Structures are given as structure tokens and as C-alpha cells.
Amino acid sequence: MIRKLLLWLLFLLLLGGCQDRIELEQQSYVITIGIDATDQKGIYALTYQFANPEVGYSASSSADEPPSEIVTVNGSDLLSATYFANSIVSKQITLDHTRVIVVSEEVARSDNFLRIIQSASRTPEIRRKVEIIVSKEKASDFITNNKPLMETRPHKYYQSMLSRAIQTGIIPKATIHQFFQITEGDADLFLGIYATTDQSDNKDDEMEEDQYIAGEIPQKGGPPTQFMGAAVFKEGKMIDILDGEETRIAQILNTTLDMDSFITTIPDPLMPEYNITYHYSQTEEPAIDIQYNKDKPTIIDVKVKFKAEIVAIPSLIDYTQKADDRRTLENAIVKRVKKKTEDLIEKSQKVYRSDPFYWSLFIRKHFKDIPSYEEADWQNNIYPNANINVEYEIDKLEFGKMINDTNLNEVRD
């Protein structure tokens, strides 16, 4: 009898597994973490945006509650401040569902950025999929001002906002995982997402469509948040901003970033006062061929095949039927995208002295072991001095579902 009782008591030990049990109700889920500098060295103002789980499903009775709660506290790393924040927030703070980390440009440009972001990789709570957003203003302002109208729940907002903007290529995919791989690889540049809620005063309506960075896009109506362009990080420190178009080109050339397709415009080659709109999509990854020379500059040949689908020809020129004009158009498209690419490459070689294309991957096979690869020094030696040839080739040129546009002369007869 006593033996049996003891056996039953033994099962109580298994209850030890319940030590970490925590009800959903007792947790606050952080969706966004903001990082700002303070006057004190090593202390940061950390902003946490908590999702309100009661908003967003139809049975909810508390329709008046805001979709999220925002709290800013000071702390030395992402995790320790969550305990401190508990003096304000009623529940245990959980970082498992964090979607984005917003860093103010001030912190990103400082030497200490790597120190603060490092704590994100040590804790198992923050996933490697979390995206890094650099905000022009203070991160706490960004999070507070970011009030989406349609998609009010923050986790949905960031999910759809980022995935759509990434598809169109105006911002790069920028997870913590990539940040650490590239920064620790110490060869290439990392591109972070650039965004702001702070509308700039010097808005230039004259600019071409994609040559904006966040905050400069002329806008009427809608929420104040703009995602556009990329923050360039070298060795874990932000050094510059790429505009939307450069970000796109960087993604075209980077085989590790997926961009679907985008619509862009070029001046009509025959009537430059009008623009032609086309849909750029890439059928295959660019072919990158590196010919490594130990003593001479390395030669990098890049071949990009793409598909262009003409969407609009406001000049009403009959490009579909006339072979010569069509060729002119083809050449104009290729020449323009090539020119943009060469400008970006030149900028990266001369100004950044490293590449945002992750091309160091392709030179690795020329080395037998890592010591010789590191000695050859992609970042400081090979890339800045390389001769880079970029070739674009239109694989297919489509004209949509119309054969001809309206003939203006006949209409205005």
C-alpha cells in the first residue's frame, strides 16, 4: 500500500514540467521594439509596442480599445528593459512575436549599434526573422506616429506592409539573420529598411518616380509612414541611404534577395516629353562570373536577363508594329537600367568600398581555405579595384493585351 502511494507521489515530480507554464492572458506580446540613444553611454531608450489581442476579431466587445500600447523605458539591452517595463505594463512581456526592430538613424550611425543589436541574437525569444527598420526620426516617434488606418493591428500591418514593399523592391528584405551573416562575414554591405513618419519639407515633385527616400515622397492623405530606400550598413554601422531605385538595382544584382517585379518609367526614346511605363520582372537570377586575378584587378562579369512588359505608351507611338522603333525602345530600356546600375556600382566601389550585392559569395570558390580568402580581402582590396562589366538583356518584350494604341490622328480628325 505504502509502495503504491509512493509510486503515485513520484508522478508529482513530472509536474515540475509545469514550472514554465504561463497562460496567454498573462503575457503581453511585443510586436515592435524601438531603439533610441540617450545621453548616457550604453543606456538606450527602448520602446515596446504591445499588440492588443482583443482588437481585430469580430466577437470582441471592447471595440474602443486601441490596437496597441506603446511604452518607452531606458535599459542597456533589449531584454533587461522588458523587466523594467513591467513597472508600467501589467503582464509578463514576451518577445516571441516581435516582427520588427526599429532603430533610429542616430543609433544606427553610431559605433554602438552592433553592441545593442547583438543581444537580439543571444536570447532565444527574438527570432532571426525579425526585420530591421532604420527610421529617420527617433524610433519612439516613428512607432507612436505610425498610425495605419486600414490595418490597425500592428503585427498584420508590418507583415503586409513589408512583404508588399519588398516584393516591389523599394525596400530590401532585411532580417536580423541576414544582418549577422553579412556583418560577421565582414565582406559585404548590409541593406536595412529605411522608413520614416517625418515628412520632409524639401519635397521635390520633379523627381522621377523611384528616386525618393522615405519622407520625401509627395503624398496627400493616408497615414504618414513611408517606407522607401535602404540604409547601408558597413561593418555593423550605417553609412549611407540608397534611394528606392538604387535599392531595386541592388536587389536585382543580389542573388540572395528576392524581388518579384516592379513597374517603372523611362522617357520615351522618340518623344522624350512623355514617359513609357513598363513592368520589369526577372525570370532567372543574374549570372555572376568572377575571374579572380591575384595581382591584377579582378574581372566581374554580370549578366542580367529580364522581361519587360510595356504597360503604357502615352506618346501613342506605334512601337508594336515597327521593328526599328521597337529596337530603339529596347535599347533605351537596357541603356537606362545599365546606366543606373553602373552609377550604383561606381558609388559602391569609390564611396562605400564594398558591395551591397553579396558578391563575395561568388569569389569564395577561387580560394582553397578561409585564411587565404580572408587575406585576399574582398572588402578592402578585391572589390574596390575590380573591373565590373554589367550586361542587361531583354529576354522578352511584351506589350500587354493591346496590339495598337488609339490612333490620335484618326480621333482628332
Added chain:
Amino acid sequence: MQNRGYLRVREIVAMILIIVGIKLSDSTPALLTQNVQNALWLVPMISCVCIFPSFLLMLYLLKKYKDKNLVQLLEEILGTVIGKIIGFIIFLFAFLSIALDSRNYVEQIKILYYPEGPSGLIFLVLFGVVFFGAKKGFEVIGFSSFIALPFIKVSAFFIVFLVLGNLLVQRIFPIFGSGLSDILIEGAAKASIFAELFFILIAYVSTRETDIFYKGSILAAIISLFEIVIFYFIYITVFDYNSVEKIAFPFHDITQFVSFGKFFSNIETIFMVFWLIAAFLKFMILIYLATWIFGAVFNIEDFEPLLLPFTFLIATLGTLPFNSIINELQFRNYLLNAMTPFLILLPVLLWLVALLRGGLRK
């Protein structure tokens, strides 16, 4: 002894796949990559080339001297006293590797899933379950391994499938990692990552026909090598060399990283369940084998009552190291390096002695 010779090829294969194959998911890759960087995936192959001939030689000897297990074979060839001493050394190796692994696994469970629970309690629960499992006898463990194996492997395959999109194959270059000589040395020194193959030889006579054991163990060794290489390849191509050496538990980092579509994002707990079953089985099998070796050395026919004190000792030893990083990078490193020459040379020595004594002419 609850052993009636009912085991078949599939149970032997299942057990070996679990105790060797689980090396892909603990911190063995973190240990190996410290010296070889991105040539991590080549190391198991080199290790296997180093240790596999010895293993085959051992199987050949066991086949020649029919119906003997590992320790009986040692005694037959080397004489009772030396045979027992060497058998005891093998027991110590098995015992220590379980003890060090135990800490490692407890830390994985604790850091990733039970941050609040004390290590001691996790030890107690883990080894409580392991003890009850091991107590059921070798055949029950074999059957359980066989039943659990498909689930464990399917979940592992599922991880491979989900992570495929994040591989950057170019990261395996420069192909020789930190240098050809480094990886050859490391591969040879860590050949004992396959040490479990030798421990399980104590169960040589547990199958109905020993031929079954022979086939099963070779098949399982090859499959588990294959699995380990695939996973090490994934670690390198997902994390790159500078990062993988900083990650203590790459398997769990990957399960946290992958998501199943946009909606199912934090899915690591699914994999944790199957991994945990594999871990339970691994310890059951190994503790049982270690006790068996001990029993054989000291002529204890009915060794199963020893399981309780041994389980207790292992859990106690496991709690001793100051933290899991010292445990892995120092103690386990020493142990693996020490086991390798022993395991490679022992079969050769046995074979030579057997040859000189004429034992092979039967």
C-alpha cells in the same frame, strides 16, 4: 535479463540511427566548427573514413568468434584480466560521454523551452523518464525506437524541407575551411563521434541471428553518416562560417528560424516534441548499454538493478560542470579526442592478437 532474442534488423537500425543520428541536433557541430570553420560538413566523412575500417574489423572478429558480445570477445582474445580492463575502459568512455551529453541536453531544453525551471528539476524529470524506459529492457527500447523513428525522421526531413529556401550553397566555399590539414586532423581526432557504434556491440548476441546485427549496424552507420552530413551542410549554408561557430545549438536555431507559411510562424515546439523523444530514447539506449558493459565486465548476469544507481550517477555528474559551454568545448572535446585513438587501434590490436594466437583459423 529480459532478452529473448526477438530483435530484428529494423530495431537495431532504429537504435543506431537514434544514438548516432542525434549528433546532428546537439552541440557537436558547434564543437567541430571551432577548428574547421565552414568545412564542418566534411568532418563527419573524414571521421567515418577513419573509424569505419576499425568498426568493420570488430564486426568481423565478432562474426569469427560466434555468440560472444563485446566484452566476452575481449576476454577470449586478450585473456580474462586484460579483456576485463579494456572492457572497463570502454564502460568508462560510454559512461562519461553520457554524463557530458546529459548536461548538454538539459541545457538545450532549459535555455530554449524552460527558461524558468531549474536545471536540477529538468535533470530529475529527464532521467526519471529515462530510467523507467531503460528498466523495461533492451527489447522494449528497441521496439520503441523503431516505432518512434519514422516520426523523428519525418520531422527532421520537414525541417530540411522548410529551410531549403534559406540555403546559400556558395557558403561551402572555400571548400577546405580553415585549411586542408586542419580538417584532416580534426576529422581524425573527432572520429569518436561514431563511438556509439562500438558501444552497441555489447548487444551483438541480442538478435536471433548475429548476421542480422551485422547487416543492420552497417546499414544504420551509413544512413546516419548521410544524415549528419546533410544537416551539417545546412548549418554551414544557412549560417556561414563566422556565425555558425558562435551558435551553441544550431539545430534549435534553425527550428526557430523556419516558418510554415506566413500564418504559422513560431513552430519550433512541434520539432521539439520529436527531438525530445529522440533524446529520451538516446539516453535510454546508452544507459542500458553502459550498464550492460559494466555487468559483462564484472560478471553480473542480472545487471538491470544497476540501472538506477547509474542513472543517478550520470545525472549527478552532469550537473557538476560550471556551465554548458565549458562542458561542451572543454570536457567533451577532451573526451572525444581521447576516445578516438583507442577505438581506432583496439580492433587492430585484437585482430593482430587473434591472428597470432590462431583464433581466426576456425
